[in-house]
Amino acid sequence: MDYTDRHVVVTGGTGALGAAVVDGLLKAGASCTIPYRHEAEAQRFDHRDNAKVTLIAAGDLADEAAVAKLYAGVPLWASIHIAGGFAPGKLADTDRAALMAQLDGNLVSCFLCCRAAVNAMLAAYNGGRIVNVAARPALEPRSGAGMTAYTIAKSGVATLTMALAEEVAKEGILVNAVAPSIMDTPANRKAMPKADFDKWPKVEEVAATILFLASPDNRVTRGAVVPVYGKA
Numbered sequence: 001m002d003y004t005d006r007h008v009v010v011t012g013g014t015g016a017l018g019a020a021v022v023d024g025l026l027k028a029g030a031s032c033t034i035p036y037r038h039e040a041e042a043q044r045f046d047h048r049d050n051a052k053v054t055l056i057a058a059g060d061l062a063d064e065a066a067v068a069k070l071y072a073g074v075p076l077w078a079s080i081h082i083a084g085g086f087a088p089g090k091l092a093d094t095d096r097a098a099l100m101a102q103l104d105g106n107l108v109s110c111f112l113c114c115r116a117a118v119n120a121m122l123a124a125y126n127g128g129r130i131v132n133v134a135a136r137p138a139l140e141p142r143s144g145a146g147m148t149a150y151t152i153a154k155s156g157v158a159t160l161t162m163a164l165a166e167e168v169a170k171e172g173i174l175v176n177a178v179a180p181s182i183m184d185t186p187a188n189r190k191a192m193p194k195a196d197f198d199k200w201p202k203v204e205e206v207a208a209t210i211l212f213l214a215s216p217d218n219r220v221t222r223g224a225v226v227p228v229y230g231k232a
């Protein structure tokens with residue numbers, strides 16, 4: 001895949017999956033804009049000194065002003081929306097604040113970034129690519145028992161992907177998503193030390209699917225929510 005002279009926004013780009021995506025993009029010749037919330041996160045980021053990387057202290061991407069700051073003046077080819085987070089919890093224990101935190105972090109942030117990306121791409125009349133990150137329970141909602149708020153939020157990401165893909169296809173903007181199962185990340189290994197890590201998809205493997213969907217090599221695929229489950 002060749003991303004030479006192509007600029008990509010990667011939200012959540014300093015996280016576990018995000019860093020693998022950014023690594024792949026840089027190797028393929030892209031330049032990247034990556035937002036962060038906490039200074040320590042930016043300081044830890046391996047690619048912070050790479051001339052092709054722009055780190056922006058955007059803040060919370062569920063906030064419209066933060067999203068406007070991130071996309072201002074970016075010559076956008078693709079926008080990859082990885083920002084999000086998981087919080088387990090049975091419905092009986094989930095109050096309004098916990099529900100809104102899941103919706104804001106996973107769905108509202110994705111919606112606002114899709115909107116900013118589409119507007120930037122429409123203004124440039126150049127088409128583009130958008131890739132969102134849902135999760136397995138979005139495709140298999142019954143597996144979302146015990147994590148209802150997360151499942152609702154990620155189902156929203158999947159539905160947004162399909163509806164938006166139809167809305168902007170004629171403009172040459174292809175919108176897709178991936179739906180990972182539990183990925184092999186340091187945080188998951190720590191949380192589930194007895195699990196069979198071999199069955200979990202590696203972040204580099206999930207990143208490879210994202211990289212294809214966001215690339216110019218993807219010429220016709222749109223509205224897909226691609227399961228990336230590995231052997232799980």
Ligand SMILES: NC(=O)c1ccc[n+]([C@@H]2O[C@H](COP(=O)([O-])OP(=O)(O)OC[C@H]3O[C@@H](n4cnc5c(N)ncnc54)[C@H](OP(=O)(O)O)[C@@H]3O)[C@@H](O)[C@H]2O)c1
Nearest residue numbers: 012015016017037060061082083084085105135180182183
């Ligand atoms: N890990 C898994 O097994 C798994 C499985 C299925 C789906 N997913 C999804 O895949 C994505 C990446 O997962 P990951 O394991 O790489 O997570 P991660 O390491 O925690 O990275 C998530 C990134 O998103 C950022 N972020 C979260 N909410 C944000 C917000 N409201 N505004 C701005 N930035 C925000 C985080 O920033 P901070 O550092 O500031 O928090 C972090 O940089 C997430 O959307 C997750 O839901 C993960």
